[in-house]
Amino acid sequence: MSNHEQWLAEEAAVRARLAPPGVATREQLSSRSGADFLAAISAGELPPPPIGATLDFIPISAEPGRVVFQGTPGPQHYNPSGAVHGGYAATLLDSAVGCAVHSMLPQGKGFTTLELKVNYIRAMTDQTGPVRAEGNVITVGGQVAVAEGRITDANGKLYAHATTTCLIFPIPPAK
Numbered sequence: 001m002s003n004h005e006q007w008l009a010e011e012a013a014v015r016a017r018l019a020p021p022g023v024a025t026r027e028q029l030s031s032r033s034g035a036d037f038l039a040a041i042s043a044g045e046l047p048p049p050p051i052g053a054t055l056d057f058i059p060i061s062a063e064p065g066r067v068v069f070q071g072t073p074g075p076q077h078y079n080p081s082g083a084v085h086g087g088y089a090a091t092l093l094d095s096a097v098g099c100a101v102h103s104m105l106p107q108g109k110g111f112t113t114l115e116l117k118v119n120y121i122r123a124m125t126d127q128t129g130p131v132r133a134e135g136n137v138i139t140v141g142g143q144v145a146v147a148e149g150r151i152t153d154a155n156g157k158l159y160a161h162a163t164t165t166c167l168i169f170p171i172p173p174a175k
């Protein structure tokens with residue numbers, strides 16, 4: 001089996017156990033550590049977010065400090081110039097680096113992206129095949145976290161690289 005086929009097989013296995021897209025409640029979010037929250041999504045106990053359905057990508061794996069998403073860019077992701085819109089890579093990378101930060105947070109702490117810097121190394125097309133966005137934490141402080149991410153295809157070719165700065169804060173109680 002080629003790397004390409006292996007990635008698609010792994011994606012199909014994950015998709016089979018994911019719940020339908022939705023948004024977890026504040027209680028479901030605040031009652032778990034970040035790692036447990038992401039594990040609950042991977043296990044199909046909590047819904048994966050709707051943005052994954054909009055752009056057609058899913059979480060492939062999540063461990064403390066490292067989270068991977070996978071999707072296959074297609075014609076629906078194109079810009080007017082005839083290649084995949086930069087927002088596709090930015091969205092996958094924002095997801096990967098943000099969730100990598102989330103995976104390190106204790107129960108009751110949330111995060112949001114303050115800044116995302118993307119370097120577009122080479123263009124994606126509908127011939128690229130499956131790509132993975134891998135996010136890795138660099139540092140997590142009391143208030144600020146920094147992470148980096150990269151998008152590669154099944155042959156290891158690099159398409160985009162990102163760094164992020166995230167704000168960490170106590171999750172406010174539900175209104």
Ligand SMILES: CC(C)(COP(=O)(O)OP(=O)(O)OC[C@H]1O[C@@H](n2cnc3c(N)ncnc32)[C@H](O)[C@@H]1OP(=O)(O)O)[C@@H](O)C(=O)NCCC(=O)NCCSC(=O)Cc1ccccc1
Pocket residue numbers: 079080081083084085086087120121122123124
């Ligand atoms: C071309 C360049 C910018 C510069 O590359 P260099 O510094 O010269 O680096 P290098 O020589 O190492 O080549 C690296 C790879 O690039 C390939 N290549 C090189 N020259 C050309 C060329 N002239 N044409 C085509 N490909 C070229 C080259 O073959 C190699 O690939 P390979 O190893 O063979 O597989 C490259 O970094 C790139 O394509 N980045 C992605 C940008 C991107 O996708 N942005 C997001 C979409 S924009 C958007 O959506 C915004 C929008 C909104 C609304 C409406 C409209 C737009």
